[in-house]
Amino acid sequence: MSDTKKEASDFACKLPLTNSSVVKLGHGSGGKMTANLIESLFLPALGNPILNAMEDAAVLSLSDGQIAVTTDSYVVSPIFFPGGDIASLSVHGTVNDLAMRGAFPLGLTAAFILEEGLPLDQLSRLMESMKEACTRCGVQLIAADTKVVGRGAADKIFITTTGLGRVRSMPAPSVSRAVAGDHIILSGDIGRHGIAIMAQRAGLELETSIESDSAPVHFVVDAMLSSTSHVHCLRDVTRGGLAGVLNEIAQASSVGVAINESSVMVCSEVQAVCELLGLDPLFVACEGRFVAIVSDDGLRELEQLFSSNPDAWSTFKCIGRIVDKHPGRVVMQSLVGGNRIVDKLSGEQLPRIC
Helix, strand or coil, X not given: CHHHHHHHXXXXXXXXCCCCCCCCHHHHCCCHHHHHHHHHHHHHHHCCHHHHCCCCCEEEEECCEEEEEEEEEECCCCCXXXXXXXXXXXXXXXXXXXXXXXXXXXXXXXXXXXXXXXXXXXHHHHHHHHHHHHHHHCCCEEEEEEEEECCCCCCCEEEEEEEEEEECCCCCCCCCCCCCCCEEEECCXXXXXXXXXXXXXXXXXXXXXXXXXXXXXXXXHHHHHHHCCCEEEEEECCCCHHHHHHHHHHHHHCCEEEEEHHHCCCCHHHHHHHHHHCCCHHHCCCCCCEEEEECHHHHHHHHHHHHXXXXXXXXXXXXXXXXXXXXXXXXXXXXXXXXEECCCCCCCCCXXXX
């Protein structure tokens, strides 16, 4: 047990240095340090009305409709993990970001940064995984680039993707469209991706294996948006966890978020590892879960959509409501009945998660 505790301590959330003059790992957390970096450095130099909206994907109007564009980089370590790998993750993450704006993927591009010394059999395995993920998602890789850097200049492989999609739901869901009275729906249990990677890094011997939840969500989102026009906001749960997503919605829409801890699903294995390492599941990353903000009518129409497939709907839970109190804040009713303010992650719980 002492050895396990010693290893686990390496993953403790350290106090962030907010006044640092250099980039820290916490700047990639998806929490407060990330937001501060973007708002103080990137947006003043590069900002414009589209970029400033801070959406999962940008929506551009064309003569015959709208398209969505998103880009992301994947630096996850290890590159192979229970339930997935960096290649399949890059495909899932990209199509999911498009889905959060009501778009179905038209094509992906990818840039591969390879470190000298990467075994070719591992690279081949990753490319097969990427091919399978594209097939599963119904999307093609339409452009790509490859660069090689020297030993120590990268960590085996980094992948940057861009996704193009056609928006099929207008107006497109937006992080700024939540209104008081809306329901907050979570598509499944949280924390599997982050804990799967953390357990592997720490070498934890678990009674049952925890696999990443990495998966595409655009098919179910497309079905939802085809059945109702009352989905106001969609946001996939990645870096910063559920807490980060709910805070982004609260701040962008200038509303309050009220959730119930008892409604947020955490599997027993994830909960056990979080307790062992002193982590809060609300801040642990997912890669196949999303939050939907819907009106009363939207909730009824979604329940009707899934009435013929109750098993599919059983993974979705209403975890709270959008309220007009405490705008910009997330408040959770705890299991013991008290209220707790749920803020964004301050530092970096787990670097290189995606």
